Amino acid sequence: MLRRALFLTLPFFLLSLCLSHGQVPKQIQAPADPLPSWNEGAAKKSIVEFVRATTDTASPKFVPIAQRIATFDNDGTLWVEQPMYTQLMFALGRVKAMATQHADWKDKEAFKAVLDDNRAALAKFTKKDLLEIIAATHAGMTTREFDAQAKDWLATAKHPRYKKLFTECAYQPMLEVMKYLRANGFKTYIVTGGGQQFVRCFSEQAYGIPPEQIIGSSGRLKYVKEAGPPSMLRLPALLLLNDEEGKPEDIQLFIGCKPLAAFGNSDGDRQMLEWTQSGAGSRLMVLVHHDDAEREYAYGAQSKIGTFSDSLMAEAKQQGWLVISMKNDWKQIFSFEVLK
Amino acid sequence: MLRRALFLTLPFFLLSLCLSHGQVPKQIQAPADPLPSWNEGAAKKSIVEFVRATTDTASPKFVPIAQRIATFDNDGTLWVEQPMYTQLMFALGRVKAMATQHADWKDKEAFKAVLDDNRAALAKFTKKDLLEIIAATHAGMTTREFDAQAKDWLATAKHPRYKKLFTECAYQPMLEVMKYLRANGFKTYIVTGGGQQFVRCFSEQAYGIPPEQIIGSSGRLKYVKEAGPPSMLRLPALLLLNDEEGKPEDIQLFIGCKPLAAFGNSDGDRQMLEWTQSGAGSRLMVLVHHDDAEREYAYGAQSKIGTFSDSLMAEAKQQGWLVISMKNDWKQIFSFEVLK
Numbered sequence: 001m002l003r004r005a006l007f008l009t010l011p012f013f014l015l016s017l018c019l020s021h022g023q024v025p026k027q028i029q030a031p032a033d034p035l036p037s038w039n040e041g042a043a044k045k046s047i048v049e050f051v052r053a054t055t056d057t058a059s060p061k062f063v064p065i066a067q068r069i070a071t072f073d074n075d076g077t078l079w080v081e082q083p084m085y086t087q088l089m090f091a092l093g094r095v096k097a098m099a100t101q102h103a104d105w106k107d108k109e110a111f112k113a114v115l116d117d118n119r120a121a122l123a124k125f126t127k128k129d130l131l132e133i134i135a136a137t138h139a140g141m142t143t144r145e146f147d148a149q150a151k152d153w154l155a156t157a158k159h160p161r162y163k164k165l166f167t168e169c170a171y172q173p174m175l176e177v178m179k180y181l182r183a184n185g186f187k188t189y190i191v192t193g194g195g196q197q198f199v200r201c202f203s204e205q206a207y208g209i210p211p212e213q214i215i216g217s218s219g220r221l222k223y224v225k226e227a228g229p230p231s232m233l234r235l236p237a238l239l240l241l242n243d244e245e246g247k248p249e250d251i252q253l254f255i256g257c258k259p260l261a262a263f264g265n266s267d268g269d270r271q272m273l274e275w276t277q278s279g280a281g282s283r284l285m286v287l288v289h290h291d292d293a294e295r296e297y298a299y300g301a302q303s304k305i306g307t308f309s310d311s312l313m314a315e316a317k318q319q320g321w322l323v324i325s326m327k328n329d330w331k332q333i334f335s336f337e338v339l340k
Numbered sequence: 341m342l343r344r345a346l347f348l349t350l351p352f353f354l355l356s357l358c359l360s361h362g363q364v365p366k367q368i369q370a371p372a373d374p375l376p377s378w379n380e381g382a383a384k385k386s387i388v389e390f391v392r393a394t395t396d397t398a399s400p401k402f403v404p405i406a407q408r409i410a411t412f413d414n415d416g417t418l419w420v421e422q423p424m425y426t427q428l429m430f431a432l433g434r435v436k437a438m439a440t441q442h443a444d445w446k447d448k449e450a451f452k453a454v455l456d457d458n459r460a461a462l463a464k465f466t467k468k469d470l471l472e473i474i475a476a477t478h479a480g481m482t483t484r485e486f487d488a489q490a491k492d493w494l495a496t497a498k499h500p501r502y503k504k505l506f507t508e509c510a511y512q513p514m515l516e517v518m519k520y521l522r523a524n525g526f527k528t529y530i531v532t533g534g535g536q537q538f539v540r541c542f543s544e545q546a547y548g549i550p551p552e553q554i555i556g557s558s559g560r561l562k563y564v565k566e567a568g569p570p571s572m573l574r575l576p577a578l579l580l581l582n583d584e585e586g587k588p589e590d591i592q593l594f595i596g597c598k599p600l601a602a603f604g605n606s607d608g609d610r611q612m613l614e615w616t617q618s619g620a621g622s623r624l625m626v627l628v629h630h631d632d633a634e635r636e637y638a639y640g641a642q643s644k645i646g647t648f649s650d651s652l653m654a655e656a657k658q659q660g661w662l663v664i665s666m667k668n669d670w671k672q673i674f675s676f677e678v679l680k
Contacts, residue, residue, distance in 0.1 A: 187552075196596075197596070210406060212594065212596055212597075214596065221589040221592055221593065223589050223611055225611070225614060230588070232588065239579075245563040249561040249562065252561055252572050253579075254552065
């Protein structure tokens, strides 16, 4: 009888021992939530279910690891794009830094507006003004020099509202999604309208994404070798405009197959999502909707930056794309945010 | 005394037991040769020593996995490029396959030469003739259609001399090098003057290299969406000419860092090797020299295909690049080769 009692109580005794040391035996431990910054709901459920369906070998929608490709837009999808694209702020900063070597800029309207911090003039910038600023600050140096300039700026410049480094203004829920996908054998790519080399300067540290998985707008490069070691010049000529149709075109160029999942936030991502959906099997198309003025920004169809048009919303609904409400679906937006 | 004798003889007895079953105990088993198709010598030694130096954590030249990038030219470096580039043979085959839909080709000199198998005329082809043939056979279809055409051709067309599929005409020693590098944490890329999509059609199966690690010459693509699912059109306009300066430029575009090792065989690879060598630490620059007319082909400075000029050889010697003699350094060239 004693032996029988011991037989019955021993497991519980051992269990209580484990518990008293703060440990739970593996069998009864709940798996850690891979998306803790997401509120429970349909959006989170869809993402988790997509990952389960494509990675569970018993699932009819199982996809081999080599085909698990997920693409992410950057501005407005992975980090803040308001009140101005980060890279444009970098360009304006560069104009100021370079002004002493360009005395003529004082007589050029666009450059003068930047140097004078003339916000009214800046707000009226035409596309031509912007291209002039970008060409002056993003070309005419080696890739190595550009790297140093961008990294220096990213290490110190702060977002005007949050007073944090721009790389700290990444969306915590999206960092979790990327990590979760990678933990499940997905390769995560950035497919951005922004400059490829600029994004490469911080993507590894901020997102865990290596340079070869960054697809972005790119200027022509020129290999130069005279006496001594060669260098790579950034030319003031556009090679790839990685936006709208350019996104699926460059996905084909760089990756050579359709993504299984694609994440965007604006009209520029429409074609990437269509291209993703046109593949066979289970696919995940996601649009981040900026509807949280309190914690971030609220904008959509009327915004010049990150336009989310009514027709995009209509297509998303018709095609069954997942539209994320930052306000309702995200428990926390930034890692620095103090939770209520 | 008997026990002592037993003590001494037992290990040998056990060893002989293992040997009699064709097994050697692990402790005394020599590590498998990663490069069995290479003759022992300076070339093989250099490659093995480079891998050891960059992957041994105790080595002063140790390189973290993320930076272990190796790039390979394709034609003449990984597979046969004589008597004509494989992709050109594919193009000629496509001209014949498409002729019924192009009655006008009979009146066009270049196309007529192909259709008539006029070898004398083919040998005199100008660059313009070739571009015309390439444009007609490589553009004006979707990427999906091109994929099917190239794969169909690769599955049946045979090399005129070896009577083997072209993918079987890969160099066994190079397949071993790629496998060896990957087993040591290297990422292997193809950086070819040939067409990117054409090479992607066989690279996974023939070389174990996935589509996203193929950098090649590329035409412009056009995303098209009307009613129904979108498609990707191949346009008759060149986007990237991935040869000479184009190789390091596209390595920067696709990978974003310098390779640690680069393998080529001709003047078109010179800049890729220079770019590789200009990086810090241990670097490996290799040129395959075709000097074996008996088992493969012997050509160099005078050859139109795969030119290995005297100035390239001079640069290789001056810079300490490894020049592989196919005749002396390779025990076996093809997997189908019968060893003497």
